[in-house]
Amino acid sequence: MDNEYIPVEEKTADLKSPTFPHVIQITAYCMLVEDIYGITPSYGILKYKNAEFKIPYEERWKKLVLQFREKMLKDIERGETHRNHNNKRKCNNCVRKEYCPERLL
């Protein structure tokens, strides 16, 4: 489609296929583009170190973004949230690791 804004997320990782969190992230960017410009992008782009993927902007991903948003809003309302993974590497690269009581280091 002509005249559409395509969000691009560039990662430093050298991955051979898109990860689920990255697909959710680029879908959220597609939703922002749609909201701000009033034009629905047909896809977003995930760029890794040596590979690039067109991620179709699909309703199933959009529903998940909205579900995650709902959960985040409830966590904010409750005033607490907890680690949802067991990935030490993720904590090691996290900007909040110095203050996070649940970090895996």
Ligand code: SF4
């Ligand atoms: S340091 Fe804390 S906030 Fe960061 S990824 Fe680990 S658990 Fe999550």
